[in-house]
Amino acid sequence: MDVRTEILSTAARLFAERGFDGTTLQAIADEVGIRKPSLLYHYPSKEELRRSVLDNLIGHFSEVLPRLLGAVSRGDERFEVLVRELLTFFREDPDRARLVVRELLDRPAEMREQLAAGVRPWVSLLSEYIRKGAETGELVPDVDPEAYVVHVITLVLAGMAAGPVVTGLVPADSREQAEERHVRELMRIARSSLFATTRGE
Amino acid sequence: MDVRTEILSTAARLFAERGFDGTTLQAIADEVGIRKPSLLYHYPSKEELRRSVLDNLIGHFSEVLPRLLGAVSRGDERFEVLVRELLTFFREDPDRARLVVRELLDRPAEMREQLAAGVRPWVSLLSEYIRKGAETGELVPDVDPEAYVVHVITLVLAGMAAGPVVTGLVPADSREQAEERHVRELMRIARSSLFATTRGE
DNA sequence: ATCCGTGCCTACCGCGCGGTAGAGAAACGC
DNA sequence: GCGTTTCTCTACCGCGCGGTAGGCACGGAT
Numbered sequence A, B: 001m002d003v004r005t006e007i008l009s010t011a012a013r014l015f016a017e018r019g020f021d022g023t024t025l026q027a028i029a030d031e032v033g034i035r036k037p038s039l040l041y042h043y044p045s046k047e048e049l050r051r052s053v054l055d056n057l058i059g060h061f062s063e064v065l066p067r068l069l070g071a072v073s074r075g076d077e078r079f080e081v082l083v084r085e086l087l088t089f090f091r092e093d094p095d096r097a098r099l100v101v102r103e104l105l106d107r108p109a110e111m112r113e114q115l116a117a118g119v120r121p122w123v124s125l126l127s128e129y130i131r132k133g134a135e136t137g138e139l140v141p142d143v144d145p146e147a148y149v150v151h152v153i154t155l156v157l158a159g160m161a162a163g164p165v166v167t168g169l170v171p172a173d174s175r176e177q178a179e180e181r182h183v184r185e186l187m188r189i190a191r192s193s194l195f196a197t198t199r200g201e
Numbered sequence C: 001a002t003c004c005g006t007g008c009c010t011a012c013c014g015c016g017c018g019g020t021a022g023a024g025a026a027a028c029g030c
Numbered sequence D: 001g002c003g004t005t006t007c008t009c010t011a012c013c014g015c016g017c018g019g020t021a022g023g024c025a026c027g028g029a030t
Helices: A003-018 A025-032 A036-042 A046-072 A075-091 A094-106 A108-118 A120-136 A145-162 A175-192 B003-018 B025-032 B036-042 B046-072 B075-091 B094-106 B108-118 B120-136 B145-162 B175-192
Strands: none
Touching: A003 A025, A003 A036, A003 A046, A003 A094, A025 A036, A025 A046, A046 A075, A046 A094, A046 A120, A075 A094, A075 A145, A075 A175, A094 A108, A094 A145, A094 B094, A108 A120, A120 A145, A145 A175, A145 B145, A145 B175, A175 B145, B003 B025, B003 B036, B003 B046, B003 B094, B025 B036, B025 B046, B046 B075, B046 B094, B046 B120, B075 B094, B075 B145, B075 B175, B094 B108, B094 B145, B108 B120, B120 B145, B145 B175
């Protein structure tokens, strides 16, 4: 892996762990194994580095977008695939969820704009499908589509961001098992509060 | 309000807004209208101030605990009251939720211990009730009680911490209306994924 | 052979941080 | 009246921060 990439992933990890303000360029440089000015050669300021980390995250997300798009148009299993895809994205690297949550807290104004531009269309689209499903009786009639979608996203994001800290409240033999229970129940809640008739898994 | 209290609430607000690392003692002192050393006279270090802010938060929470306790033993309306009480606690000051989430991210190890000591007993207690309800058929049979409780708490906490940033995804005439929809749907999700038969509100 | 761009370094800068020393004003007990 | 306590202040400290200046080694193009 080349140095630029190594800096990027190290920065992402430390920003997620300690926050932007809690991370020093020195700490990043140390972990990469270079001096601070070398780091600043590749990313001319800390702020620029932050932007790059975020762009990289968004880039990775847009890689799974096609699969999400596919899921929406695939009829019956839509829902399962959609949520599970979202879940997988954050689960394969919990730093992603933590970065998003931190950004949400640290820069609410900017984040609000970004969400309005990048996520709201999605929420609207999914809400349309839900509204139709509610009319045909396949889905529960009293669902509030937009709010529902937001809650499901919140649940996935917050659950993955908190990680072991919160799954630790679920007694289990291993961390994996606790996580498994966590995810299963998340899917169940999302499903059973949306579909009119409970379906087997 | 005396100075000590004023420092405490200002610190809480700024820690919630900008994070612990992102807040300087100077900024707190400025907003209170005193000099930095005066602040350090009342709270001899930044770390001590952080602890005091957290203790204060926990103190306020333990004020609502009796009402929560009451709710658990009050039979049928238990659930509604319980969730709504929790919701109210964080809604009457969203900084509380933000502080908790930040602490969760910044100090996962310490937070894990604190949760294990202070929250897990509650999760267990509620889970017991849910398990009984599931056996009598009043509640859905396939619920995972511990995981369910954790998810509901997550939903409340994350929803309130994100605040307008995320409710902004729900189209509405006013912020209040968006929040109202948000809370309603939260209650609906929590209820409909727990009770076997859907009940009117 | 030389030139130039790339990448990394050592040395350093100014600044704002958390925190300290110590003096002065006000309020209180005796 | 007078010492003591409580509180706030001015002045300062050392440190680690993000960032800069400038040099040196290397490699490819001419």
